[in-house]
Amino acid sequence: MRLVALGTIALDSVETPFGKVRDVLGGSVTYFSLASRFFSKCGVLGVVGVDFPKEHLKMLESHGIDLSGVEISEGKTFKWEGYYEYDMNHAHTVRTELNVLASFKPKIPKGYKGCDFLFLANTDPEIQFDVLDKIRPKHVICDTMNFWIQHKKEKVGEVFGRCDMIIINEGEARQYCNTPNLIKAGRELLKNGTKRVIIKKGEHGALYFSENCFFSSPAFPLENLKDPTGAGDSFAGGTVGYLAGNGTMDDGSIKKAMVYGSVIASYVVEDFSIEGLKTLSKERIDERYGKFKEIVAFEHEY
Amino acid sequence: MRLVALGTIALDSVETPFGKVRDVLGGSVTYFSLASRFFSKCGVLGVVGVDFPKEHLKMLESHGIDLSGVEISEGKTFKWEGYYEYDMNHAHTVRTELNVLASFKPKIPKGYKGCDFLFLANTDPEIQFDVLDKIRPKHVICDTMNFWIQHKKEKVGEVFGRCDMIIINEGEARQYCNTPNLIKAGRELLKNGTKRVIIKKGEHGALYFSENCFFSSPAFPLENLKDPTGAGDSFAGGTVGYLAGNGTMDDGSIKKAMVYGSVIASYVVEDFSIEGLKTLSKERIDERYGKFKEIVAFEHEY
Numbered sequence: 001m002r003l004v005a006l007g008t009i010a011l012d013s014v015e016t017p018f019g020k021v022r023d024v025l026g027g028s029v030t031y032f033s034l035a036s037r038f039f040s041k042c043g044v045l046g047v048v049g050v051d052f053p054k055e056h057l058k059m060l061e062s063h064g065i066d067l068s069g070v071e072i073s074e075g076k077t078f079k080w081e082g083y084y085e086y087d088m089n090h091a092h093t094v095r096t097e098l099n100v101l102a103s104f105k106p107k108i109p110k111g112y113k114g115c116d117f118l119f120l121a122n123t124d125p126e127i128q129f130d131v132l133d134k135i136r137p138k139h140v141i142c143d144t145m146n147f148w149i150q151h152k153k154e155k156v157g158e159v160f161g162r163c164d165m166i167i168i169n170e171g172e173a174r175q176y177c178n179t180p181n182l183i184k185a186g187r188e189l190l191k192n193g194t195k196r197v198i199i200k201k202g203e204h205g206a207l208y209f210s211e212n213c214f215f216s217s218p219a220f221p222l223e224n225l226k227d228p229t230g231a232g233d234s235f236a237g238g239t240v241g242y243l244a245g246n247g248t249m250d251d252g253s254i255k256k257a258m259v260y261g262s263v264i265a266s267y268v269v270e271d272f273s274i275e276g277l278k279t280l281s282k283e284r285i286d287e288r289y290g291k292f293k294e295i296v297a298f299e300h301e302y
Numbered sequence: 303m304r305l306v307a308l309g310t311i312a313l314d315s316v317e318t319p320f321g322k323v324r325d326v327l328g329g330s331v332t333y334f335s336l337a338s339r340f341f342s343k344c345g346v347l348g349v350v351g352v353d354f355p356k357e358h359l360k361m362l363e364s365h366g367i368d369l370s371g372v373e374i375s376e377g378k379t380f381k382w383e384g385y386y387e388y389d390m391n392h393a394h395t396v397r398t399e400l401n402v403l404a405s406f407k408p409k410i411p412k413g414y415k416g417c418d419f420l421f422l423a424n425t426d427p428e429i430q431f432d433v434l435d436k437i438r439p440k441h442v443i444c445d446t447m448n449f450w451i452q453h454k455k456e457k458v459g460e461v462f463g464r465c466d467m468i469i470i471n472e473g474e475a476r477q478y479c480n481t482p483n484l485i486k487a488g489r490e491l492l493k494n495g496t497k498r499v500i501i502k503k504g505e506h507g508a509l510y511f512s513e514n515c516f517f518s519s520p521a522f523p524l525e526n527l528k529d530p531t532g533a534g535d536s537f538a539g540g541t542v543g544y545l546a547g548n549g550t551m552d553d554g555s556i557k558k559a560m561v562y563g564s565v566i567a568s569y570v571v572e573d574f575s576i577e578g579l580k581t582l583s584k585e586r587i588d589e590r591y592g593k594f595k596e597i598v599a600f601e602h603e604y
Contacts, residue, residue, distance in 0.1 A: 296518060
């Protein structure tokens with residue numbers, strides 16, 4: 001397999017100033033895989049309960065996603081309920097039901113071992129470490145979240161140290177490095193053995209740091225955000241998917257990959273759940289990719 | 303005169319996590335004019351008290367700034383005292399002493415009338431309107447602040463409506479347009495008769511809106527910010543100075559001008575007061591301007 005991703009498959013209930021949905025398809029690896037599919041086949045490692053609607057699995061498969069690593073377990077699917085206020089920069093969690101996720105021990109399909117690219121979405125760093133050890137991919141990229149930085153910082157650091165790249169959001173970067181300055185945080189993270197760092201800044205875009213490169217990508221300008229859920233995982237999916245598709249991991253490819261990630265995320269937030277991803281096409285991705293060039297150009301005219 | 307700027311000349315007392323200064327040179331038009339001087343001669347409209355150190359006036363003149371519009375008035379100079387906390391994104395005002403500013407009625411030197419570019423820094427919109435009416439420049443650009451939006455929104459709108467461009471910060475844009483979405487705010491502001499809008503976002507850069515153009519400029523990546531005071535006015539000074547120097551007001555020039563503004567602001571925040579501006583050179587500006595190209599390029603290699 002070219003690309004494998006470990007993460008959650010969820011039933012989300014979300015309220016924003018623009019609407020409300022109940023028990024819709026969500027989860028980090030759902031967004032990630034649907035976003036990556038434009039560039040690479042993606043194998044999924046995750047778990048759902050017996051209550052999980054079969055049509056979701058069919059939909060994912062019909063979009064070219066490999067589900068041989070998805071376990072259907074006795075019990076209920078992982079559920080997240082949250083809301084966004086008017087500024088939509090922060091998700092407020094109302095309830096998290098781990099359900100089948102609580103006892104999830106990923107079983108690795110044979111075809112996933114030694115894959116080219118492995119993405120470890122936010123989850124317990126012990127599980128991330130274990131999966132990484134079992135799969136032994138060529139390249140590994142990971143995410144984490146505030147909860148794990150707070151409770152298992154050392155283990156998070158161990159995972160980071162084995163990653164080719166980490167993709168985290170600005171709050172996590174500030175928390176992990178204990179500084180409000182994102183430039184300092186990005187460079188600090190490079191000292192821990194990770195060669196490449198992407199810091200996601202939501203409406204302000206993303207920053208990339210490596211030994212020889214600094215890149216600042218804006219976000220695509222949107223007037224009508226409906227639901228920011230999944231934006232970060234879709235950004236990661238587009239970014240890592242592009243790299244896996246090309247089999248490259250150099251600064252130049254990563255910069256392009258980030259713009260693809262930003263473009264795909266911009267379509268996700270314009271609708272609820274994965275609706276914006278389901279119907280997305282390569283043509284529409286390329287259209288906004290072209291606009292990105294105009295948005296940042298101040299010398300060359302495109 | 304090619305460029306005239308109306309604003310404050312102040313004695314600032316500032317504390318940040320990196321140090322503390324008392325009664326140092328500050329004020330919007332001080333930063334603006336010192337930043338604009340690399341591209342254009344700038345005439346200043348402002349007022350100081352009899353307590354104002356003569357060496358500051360000499361320093362400004364020796365940097366090529368025209369002070370024929372600066373009045374020395376009976377009384378004390380305008381004073382601002384404030385501090386920044388660890389994240390340095392927000393200035394906390396401890397005290398403002400208006401002093402001679404309270405009764406300031408700008409007298410316009412003959413040579414300022416009909417100037418090419420007029421910049422109206424944040425001040426009472428009644429005064430902005432009056433100065434605009436008396437000078438009748440070819441192009442006018444203005445700033446404002448939350449206080450005036452709250453108390454004289456209609457008058458602020460009248461000034462905006464007569465401007466070729468407004469340069470305000472993200473908080474002011476959100477407040478004026480009553481939306482958390484900056485893209486919506488930028489486009490909303492274009493509906494009021496203003497042809498061009500720049501929204502300053504501090505560490506996240508700046509956005510530009512016109513009928514046919516959207517441009518997103520990052521901030522220069524800095525690990526060592528010491529004092530953010532004057533960053534916004536220096537950005538405006540670099541931007542408007544470049545435009546005045548070139549005598550142009552098209553999208554292409556404005557994008558370059560914003561990058562120059564960002565570069566100059568990046569030097570300002572690395573030191574207290576106007577120290578970073580006093581010793582700045584065109585060579586060092588060009589050096590960071592060149593780096594900006596690399597920071598945003600994801601297709602063309604520079």
